[in-house]
Amino acid sequence: xxxxxxxxxxxxxxxxxxxxxxxxxxxxxxxxxxxxxxxxxxxxxxxxxxxxxxxxxxxxxxxxxxxxxxxxxxxxxxxxxxxxxxxxxxxxxxxxxxxxxxxxxxxxxxxxxxxxxxxxxxxxxxxxxxxxxxxxxxxxxxxxxxxxxxxxxxxxxxxxxxxxxxxxxxxxxxxxxxxxxxxxxxxxxxxxxxxxxxxxxxxxxxxxxxxxxxxxxxxxxxxxxxxxxxxxxxxxxxxxxxxxxxxxxxxxxxxxxxxxxxxxxxxxxxxxxxxxxxxxxxxxxxxxxxxxxxxxxxxx
Numbered sequence: 001x002x003x004x005x006x007x008x009x010x011x012x013x014x015x016x017x018x019x020x021x022x023x024x025x026x027x028x029x030x031x032x033x034x035x036x037x038x039x040x041x042x043x044x045x046x047x048x049x050x051x052x053x054x055x056x057x058x059x060x061x062x063x064x065x066x067x068x069x070x071x072x073x074x075x076x077x078x079x080x081x082x083x084x085x086x087x088x089x090x091x092x093x094x095x096x097x098x099x100x101x102x103x104x105x106x107x108x109x110x111x112x113x114x115x116x117x118x119x120x121x122x123x124x125x126x127x128x129x130x131x132x133x134x135x136x137x138x139x140x141x142x143x144x145x146x147x148x149x150x151x152x153x154x155x156x157x158x159x160x161x162x163x164x165x166x167x168x169x170x171x172x173x174x175x176x177x178x179x180x181x182x183x184x185x186x187x188x189x190x191x192x193x194x195x196x197x198x199x200x201x202x203x204x205x206x207x208x209x210x211x212x213x214x215x216x217x218x219x220x221x222x223x224x225x226x227x228x229x230x231x232x233x234x235x236x237x238x239x240x241x242x243x244x245x246x247x248x249x250x251x252x253x254x255x256x257x258x259x260x261x262x263x264x265x266x267x268x269x270x271x272x273x274x275x276x277x278x279x280x281x282x283x284x285x286x287x288x289x290x291x292x293x294x295x296x297x298x299x300x
Contacts, residue, residue: 001087001148003273005055014038015047017057022272023151032059061148062124072127074116075107083279087149087272088130088142089114092281095138095259099129110141130157131164131267134233136248139166139264139281152272157230163268166225166235167214167283169261169290170244171253173221178212181238185231194251195233197241207231209238215290220247222290224265235262259286 003009009017018024018032029047031037036044037060040051051057080092091110093099098109106112111127118125128150130142144150156162184201188194197207208228215222221244225235236252239245245253248260268278283290 001059001061001146001272003057003059005051005053005057006274007053009051010053012051013047014040014045014049014051014057017051018047018059021152022148023155024148025151028061028147028151032061035060037061059148061146072101072111072115073107074119075112076116077108077113079113079117080281082140082281083277085271087145088153089145090267090279091141091143093133093138093141095136095263095284095286098135099132099141100127105135114143130154130269131162131230131264133264134236134260134262136260137262137264138284140267140279141264142267142269142279149272153269156270160228161270163266163278164227164264165266166227167263167265167287168223168225168235168239169247169287170221170223170239171247172219172244173216174211174213174223174242174244178210181207181209181211181242183207183238183241185234185237195231195237197237205231207234207238209235211239217289222287236260261286263287 003017018029033047038045038047039058040049040055081089082092083090091114093110098105100111101109114127115125125145128144130144130150130153133139133141142153144153183197183199184205185195185197185207186201186205188196206229210226210228212224213221214224227234236246236249240249240252246260246262247253248256248258250256263284264281265283266278266280268276270276
């Protein structure tokens with residue numbers, strides 16, 4: 001990892017950057033120290049080194065072969081890479097692909113595909129998904145390529161420094177053109193999967209979603225959804241709660257032969273080195289009727 005030291009970082013020690021900014025664990029910092037993994041302007045330094053504007057801080061945080069998960073088998077699966085640098089990779093996950101291996105999915109996941117992608121490049125790789133999408137949901141998934149990036153991005157996510165935008169086709173149409181849903185979300189009694197929405201709840205169950213109608217077609221509506229919180233199944237539960245379940249959602253709507261019409265269209269987040277970036281994934285073909293109605297203009 002390379003960090004260009006800017007004016008706000010001037011006067012800080014390397015130790016402050018490692019712990020306070022990157023959020024590394026004590027064990028990770030000890031490993032860097034013991035393996036001469038900290039350099040400034042090409043020279044090895046200690047964590048007590050005081051940084052100056054213009055310095056280049058290099059940290060050896062790349063994964064090694066012994067870090068790899070032997071239970072994730074590399075499988076040749078096509079990937080749509082939206083963005084990649086030394087610290088992160090963003091992939092446009094298709095609907096129907098699980099993010100992680102599970103009991104019924106050992107070789108058809110995003111983790112399997114990326115393991116193969118990096119094996120072909122001869123790069124040790126540990127799968128660290130920063131945001132997660134349900135199997136049926138398509139769109140932007142962010143993966144950290146090293147421990148430091150994972151820690152930094154995890155902290156940013158907890159501090160609500162991510163902005164997410166989804167498109168969904170819902171049944172019917174919300175009563176208002178735009179609005180905010182603030183129903184609390186909790187686990188439904190007797191189930192480890194289903195969630196329920198309520199007007200009240202504990203602070204840990206508070207959920208907030210902003211929505212805006214984009215287009216209507218027959219009995220369906222294309223909406224943009226922006227979750228402020230990140231509860232499990234939040235968008236699916238919230239849209240069902242206001243009477244407009246997402247089309248194809250067999251859990252919170254009606255059974256249908258259609259795949260879930262939910263797509264993570266964009267993700268804005270701070271890169272580990274500091275600057276913010278927005279990564280977008282084009283609306284997939286299963287939204288075709290709205291794509292056709294939108295041939296001459298972009299969704300905004």
